[in-house]
Amino acid sequence: MDLVIRGAAIYDGQGGAPFRGDVAVKDGRIAAVGTVTEKGAEEIDATGLALMPGIIDSHTHFDAQITWDPGCTPSPELGVTSVLIGNCGFTIAPCREPDRDLIMKNLVQVEGMSLDVLRGGIKWDFETFPQYLDMLEAQGSVMNVGAFLGHSSIRTYVMGPAATERAANDDEVSEMAELVRQAMKAGAVGFATSTAPQHNGWGGIPMPSRLADHEELETLVTAMGEDGRGVFMLTKGNTTDVPYLETVAAKAGRPVMIAALLHNPTNPEGTFNDLAAVAAARANGHELWGQVSCCPLYMDFSLKSAYPMEGLNAWKPAMEATGEALKAVYASPEFRQAVKDELAGPAGVRLFNGEWHKLEVTETAKPENKAYDQKKVQDLADAAGKHPLDWMLDLAISEDLETLFMAELLNTDEDAVGRMMADPNASVALSDAGAHLTFFCDAGFGLHLMGHWSRDLGKLTLEAATRELTAKPAAIYRIPERGEIKEGYHADLLLFDPATVGRGPKRRVFDLPGGAPRLTTDAVGVHGVWVNGTKVADAEGATDAGLPGKLLRSFGS
Structure with a gap:
């Protein structure tokens, strides 16, 4: 056997109660489930952990x-x-x-x-x-x-x-x-x-x-x-x-x-x-x-590309503009009124529905505005005596559209x-x-x-x-x-601690082409991830395991 995971609480994917047992892997597939007597080239003691399909x-x-x-x-x-x-x-x-x-x-x-x-x-x-x-x-x-x-x-x-x-x-x-x-x-x-x-x-x-x-x-x-x-x-x-x-x-x-x-x-x-x-x-x-x-559905955004608002017909002029022209759109009283009117009407399918108390200033760009950070747009607008849309757009324009917001949407x-x-x-x-x-x-x-x-x-x-x-x-x-821990199936497996499993907080990293940023999150309570029998992640994160994945090209009827 290439790998034997011993003593795990096995959740086989079918929805039944877990059972304590071993899982053996050979040549990328599950070779045995239950009590495995044969030794593996790699042995893992999974006492206190749970094993499920990936x-x-x-x-x-x-x-x-x-x-x-x-x-x-x-x-x-x-x-x-x-x-x-x-x-x-x-x-x-x-x-x-x-x-x-x-x-x-x-x-x-x-x-x-x-x-x-x-x-x-x-x-x-x-x-x-x-x-x-x-x-x-x-x-x-x-x-x-x-x-x-x-x-x-x-x-x-x-x-x-x-x-x-x-x-x-x-x-x-x-x-x-x-x-x-x-x-x-x-x-x-x-x-x-x-x-x-x-x-x-x-x-x-x-x-x-x-x-x-x-x-x-x-x-x-x-x-x-x-x-x-x-x-x-x-x-x-x-x-x-x-x-x-x-x-x-x-x-x-x-x-x-x-x-x-x-x-x-x-x-x-x-x-x-x-x-x-x-x-x-x-x-x-x-x-x-x-x-x-x-x-x-929480979404971070700036007014350079306000994705939560883009389901609004009234927002279309903003989607057609960039730079100074975009700021001019945001400053337009006609644009602002059209957005307010649409938000006041019944919603079909859209992300943002005028719930300004669920929209927050995440990070301002200018030091004099730092007092706004982590505060709700509704509260800040009320304090200023403005409609929340006007307050948000005015702040964004004053910061060259660099202000970051977070919307709690759906x-x-x-x-x-x-x-x-x-x-x-x-x-x-x-x-x-x-x-x-x-x-x-x-x-x-x-x-x-x-x-x-x-x-x-x-x-x-x-x-x-x-x-x-x-x-x-x-x-x-x-x-x-795939999708089950079953003899003969591909060995896609996830070993985890049920007492701690979860996802960590979001954080920003800069590893996209050209050093561009993205949001990511870390695993909590994950002890191992195998794709076709090859470990691709452990408790420390991704491993240098090569490319064991397969292109799925054959599907059943």
Whole structure:
């Protein structure tokens, strides 16, 4: 045996009670579970610790980062052994050389990435989606990686600039459908899109997928499922409600994963209504899932790129401007009034809902303003006798838009979030790892689920939490021989201390291409992470283990 882990409390991923035992690994697979008499080349005494399958993070955006960082930092050290990329359809393949800058600029806006980082980091050794997969496989990775084909990318590839201007014609839809078929044959896990109003590209123009009509969407999803495989994933907007998505599932005969069901205190029953509609669809024999998060959505931002506000139609002039022109937009009374008016109206799908008491000044840029740090915008505005929007914009303009703010946006009601996670039709994910690097870091969502929600709050058992992170997503996405501690399965494993497991506080590091910053978090209570039998992290963090991950290209039906 290459490795024997002895005396652990084994959570096998299926949701049953843990049992004390040993796990042996040979040639990257689990060779024995229970009592192992044979000695291993490496022996680990796991007394007092728990062993589970590695976390499967099904909602990430590592599509760009993985080309320069095959480690997909920081996910492996946070217990993640497999990731799915390409969610929401925001991918970098396929992409013609003349469109590269546009694709990167769109990622800057929609996923909160740095243009300089993308320009300096992405390796463009591909054009088509199959070539992108081949490149990833040749390069290698620390974790196992599966990829969605992205709607916005294939729209841009086929339609060029018109992708953000109009619906596709019949010939263009046919060409896109053929690209979908090619991607599925090459090993895509499925097809992903977004109709969410907050998903805007460069200059505030809607991401290409938002211009698709229902006929286009249904044709592409049906093409995905023609050979009896594939999961359709989307971040939904007002034009794609759950009953409509049930008709898509029925037509294609394939599962539909619906994101992002985050609890909104201004519409407290919205997510529960969606989950009830998902349950009704499942009762009709159609496999729909609601993707939820176990993390509150907090976001750091400056007024140079105010992502929390960009779902507002009135904010569009700010998305079209930079520098002095942007400050002029913010100073405009007409702009300010339009934003106030929209916030006063009913919300559809948006991040910020006018809850100014949940918006904080994190760090001011000028010494004379340091008294504002760590204080709520609502309180500061009240003290100044101003509307909170006016106060925030005035401060930001006075500091050349360098002021840092933190918004508490969604998913902050723990009773409601606990109810959502307990819904049998929900799937816990939405880390967004690889995106929004300067805004937040939820790559440790799995450790947070086990520590905060299971141990600290008791909202679900640890065996239920481990299943939610392992065997359940493996089954949803038809990932074979992963997600369980079972003889013959791939040895993706996480050894941890149930008494301490969790994620540490966020901190800022400067390790992106060009020394650019990102937010990260450290693992707490993690003692070892193995990908295909190779240890990629221990209690000290990431190890220098090479690239043991596999490109996932074969999925079940």
